[in-house]
Amino acid sequence: MVSIEEAQRTILEQIGRLETEKVSVFQGLNRVTPEDHVAPWDIPPADNSAMDGYAFSHAGMADGSLKVTGFLPAGEVHDVPVPPGEAIKIMTGAPVPPGCDTVVPIEEVEEQGDRIRLRGAVKAGTHVRRRGEDIGCGNVVIQAGSLLRPQEIGMLSAMGSTSLAVYRRARVAILSTGDELLEPGSTPMPGKLINSNSYSLAAQVLDAGGDPVLLGIAADTLEATCEKIKAGLNADMLVITGGVSVGDRDYVKAAIEAMGGEVTFWKVNMKPGKPLAFAMLDGKPIFALPGNPVAAMVSFELFVRPSVLKAMGHRRIFRPQVKALLSEPASNKGSRPHLVRGIVSLEKDRYLVSTTGNQSSGRLSSLILGNGLMKLAPESSLAAGDEVEVILLDRGFEMGCVEA
16 A cells, blocks of 8 residues: 555656636636746836825925815816926826826815915825836746646736636546446335435546536446546546455456556555555546545545646645644544545634544545545544644634624
């Protein structure tokens, strides 16, 4: 068996970047740019008012009283210099006229006919946004490899971009195996199970920003398994769940090898998720995950999700990990590292964690109840208050709530 870390390294060494595609700026949200974006002009392009108020020359102000000689709304330009001792009424965003270097807000003056009197002292340069103070022309604003969040989309729009190149979304084929499986919508019967794995894995692909391709269910024969795997090679990578263990009808490993694929490893030293294989076939990565629902989803989190993100150009590909204090005793009596489903909370700047109860790898509700994975070392026993490392799957607990 290989360790979790060794398995991750081995897999990621085989994952290359996908091609890029042109999309509209808005469609670039949550995608990764392969190129630097350089400011084509200064932002803002000219000194402008940060407030609705009056613009004037600070040095030309004598007794705090100024004559108002004009009005400048946003979107217009006043090219004639404003003489010392005079002011022009100006709206937010309007370019500061020549001869002016300071703006005083409307609420800080007394209006007296065609004059204003300042109610207090005003510093030179107040409430003026200087040309290029946000971004200077020629500067790299967004570096290659950056994730495009709403703020990057806004900046690209401010720089005049209407389209841009991004790494394309990874197409991930998903295959479930087993004669015992029925598709959702079927009526369960003795000896049969509903195929939930394909849909939980497809949701994980979507959550990572990829495009899932559902291949359905492969019957428990070598021929059927090979046929489905061949169809999956049309995608960028293939995820198979079930059929990877050592049972009489576990054909996944044999099918990959029969088709000329190379199985890099077959077992990982972890619980849940020990029967897990990684292979390359026709240049495409294949992840063969366990059939138990929790084991499949945990394995996806550790190995498939980082691969999907790397392929799509992301630099941050692993879930955040934190140190948390146990709210209750926890132990791992086994010989493999145990990824225990946990409930994480934040209290007084400290992370706390407790288990979700029964940790059976077939108990999908244990993942629904939790938002993290505790990493328990083999043959360990921890008391309440001890520190444990936790992989955060969901940080929604840090968000504020509204009363129902």
